[in-house]
Amino acid sequence: MxxxxxxxxxxxxxxxxxxxxxxxxxxxxLVSKIGGVSWLQRGDLVxxxxxxxxxxxxxxxxxxxxxxxxxxxxxxxxxxxKLSIHLNESDxxxxxxxxxxxxxxxxxxxxxxxxxxxxxxEPYLYPGDRPSDVTFDVTVPAERVWVMGDHRSxxxxxxxHLGDPGGGMVRLDDVIGRAAMIYWPPSRVGTLDAxxxxxxxPASAVRAGTxxxxxx
Numbered sequence: 001m002x003x004x005x006x007x008x009x010x011x012x013x014x015x016x017x018x019x020x021x022x023x024x025x026x027x028x029x030l031v032s033k034i035g036g037v038s039w040l041q042r043g044d045l046v047x048x049x050x051x052x053x054x055x056x057x058x059x060x061x062x063x064x065x066x067x068x069x070x071x072x073x074x075x076x077x078x079x080x081x082k083l084s085i086h087l088n089e090s091d092x093x094x095x096x097x098x099x100x101x102x103x104x105x106x107x108x109x110x111x112x113x114x115x116x117x118x119x120x121x122e123p124y125l126y127p128g129d130r131p132s133d134v135t136f137d138v139t140v141p142a143e144r145v146w147v148m149g150d151h152r153s154x155x156x157x158x159x160x161h162l163g164d165p166g167g168g169m170v171r172l173d174d175v176i177g178r179a180a181m182i183y184w185p186p187s188r189v190g191t192l193d194a195x196x197x198x199x200x201x202p203a204s205a206v207r208a209g210t211x212x213x214x215x216x
Contacts, residue, residue, distance in 0.1 A: 008033055010177065012047060012093065018155040019045070019093055020126050022192070028184035029093070029192070033177035040145065040172075042096055042115065042201060043124075043194035045179035048147070048170050050090045053161060093179060094157050095124070098146030099203075100172075103139050106132040121197045126151040134159045144169035 014027040022045070023029065031047045040046070098104040098115065105114045112119040113131040122131060129152045136159060140146050147170055149155025161168030181191045 009180075010047075011183075012091070012179075014093065016154075018149040018151050018157075019095075020151045020154075022095075022124050022150045023093065023179075023182070024188070026185070027182050027188055029179050030181050030183055031177040032180040037172040037175055039178070040096055040099065040175070041194045042099060042102075042198040044096045045093060045192050046096055046145075046147070047091055047093050047176045047179060049174045049176060050092045050170070052174060053164070053166050053168065053170050054090065054092055054156075091176065094147035094149055094155070094170075096145050097148045097158075098138070098140040100140055100142045100144060101203075102146065102201075103137075104146050105137045106135060115198070115201045116203075118201050120201060122195075123197060124150045124195055126153070129153050132159060134162075136162060138162075138167065138169075140169055143172050145172065145175070146170075 010031050010033065012029050012031055014023045014025060014029065017025055097113070103114075103116050106112075107130070108114050108119055110119060111130060113122065114120065125131070132148075132152055138146060138158075144166070146158045146168070148157045148159065158168035158170070179192045182188045
């Protein structure tokens with residue numbers, strides 16, 4: 001069962017408010033590792049190893065306490081999470097906003113974030129937050145994604161790493177899995193689905209050529 005939990009599904013504890021209101025501090029989530037990165041959709045919540053992109057801000061907003069960087073260590077991380085033991089690793093949870101090849105800009109004249117020229121509504125944002133207080137204009141390279149927290153004013157996400165190597169883009173190889181559900185506390189139990197507001201964005205040429213268009 002521990003091997004299954006380590007390689008198919010894993011439990012994580014949310015320590016900060018960088019993903020509010022979707023995820024709240026002390027929430028516990030299950031992350032699915034089934035299907036690889038080809039299943040990624042815009043709007044998915046993903047857990048990733050930030051060693052190569054967010055390492056300089058380890059344990060900052062969005063950091064997860066039970067992450068591991070190898071198969072065996074992920075099993076141990078899952079066991080530790082069950083016991084509420086916080087391991088000092090560099091795993092984060094954020095929302096996928098830009099897929100490979102996407103042109104992501106913030107903000108347009110209406111104050112909205114645009115993806116491939118299409119303004120998008122973001123109903124998951126923390127009440128009162130703007131899409132971004134930092135302006136940016138990025139094109140996501142192949143094999144990477146652009147990620148942001150839902151509590152934009154409290155999230156050190158891709159925007160905080162624009163000047164770092166990789167420009168804040170998370171490598172697909174570093175994605176551990178998709179956050180599938182909140183399982184604790186009981187009052188918060190529910191699935192975590194990608195918002196429909198991002199489904200109408202057209203696929204980029206890179207996305208269509210390398211990962212397919214079935215999920216966009």
